[in-house]
Amino acid sequence: MRQRNESGRSDTALEAVLHRECAIVVSGLVGMVVLAWAYLLVGAGLEMQAMGDMAKPMPSWSAGYFGLVLLMWAVMMLAMMLPSAAPMILLYAAIARRRQARGGALGATGLFVLGYVVIWTVFSLGATTLQWALDRTALLSPMMQTTSATVAGLVLIAAGVYQWTLLKQACLRWCRSPLGFVMRHWRDGVRGAFRMGLRHGLYCLGCCWMLMLLLFVAGVMNVLWIAGLTLLVLVEKVVAHGHWLGRALGVVLIAWGGATLALLPAG
Secondary structure, three states: OHHHHHHHHHHHHHHHHHHHHHHHHHHHHHHHHHHHHHHHHHHHHHHHHHHHOOOOOOOOOOHHHHHHHHHHHHHHHHHHHHHHHHHHHHHHHHHHHHHOOOOOHHHHHHHHHHHHHHHHHHHHHHHHHHHHHHHHOOOEOOOOOEOOHHHHHHHHHHHHHHOOOHHHHHHHHHHHOHHHHHHHHOOOHHHHHHHHHHHHHHHHHHHHHHHHHOHHHHOOOOHHHHHHHHHHHHHHHHOOOHHHHHHHHHHHHHHHHHHHHHOOOOO
8 A cells, every 4th residue: 555655656746747847848938939029029120210210321241240130030040930849849858758767858858959949040140141142232121121123033933942842841741740750860868869959950941941031032020021931830830731831832932933023124
């Protein structure tokens, strides 16, 4: 009888620990997303305020300004990508809790998220460099939107075509199947958690990088476009048959880009 009671107390204590760790992971993800969106909304408001002061010169591309733009892109990627990555992160945390006999599941989950964030931070560095190049060649407006209809049309068509490529669909399949990813790519230990986060981030990058470049068409700080793309990525990865919505969007983007190029003045 005593053994049963002790066993019952042990099971109850373990369940309490598991519930607490789950709550910490969920709270951490929600907190990161909320803070990222708050940063974007405040940044967008300041950007609109700066645009209202036409006499104020545009900032030059110093090392400090490059760093601020990089931070903006990195936070924006967190706001846009973490919601769709949440099912994978929560599944990893649940499995890690059961495999980590001596604890450490929270740390492993943190390293998984860190690996994921590293991939999108590297993308942010590339996006910042592209923004610098567009600005240097006078192809970017103060609203961080391309001023070239040709560039806009080509980006729209490229993004639409990419929605139908085998690479896009292969990466999307792994993003849509967290359990399949875990079964195929599970690695134990601290290094394993970080490597899994990197790998999952690469699949998400392969799935969504062209969609992110659409921000140069609508405006990098266009909150409506940021929210729309966030919802699209979430639907593609989470909703049943969401991949068909992505392909339908590809057709729309190709038609939109073609119409943009067709309306260019002759000569």
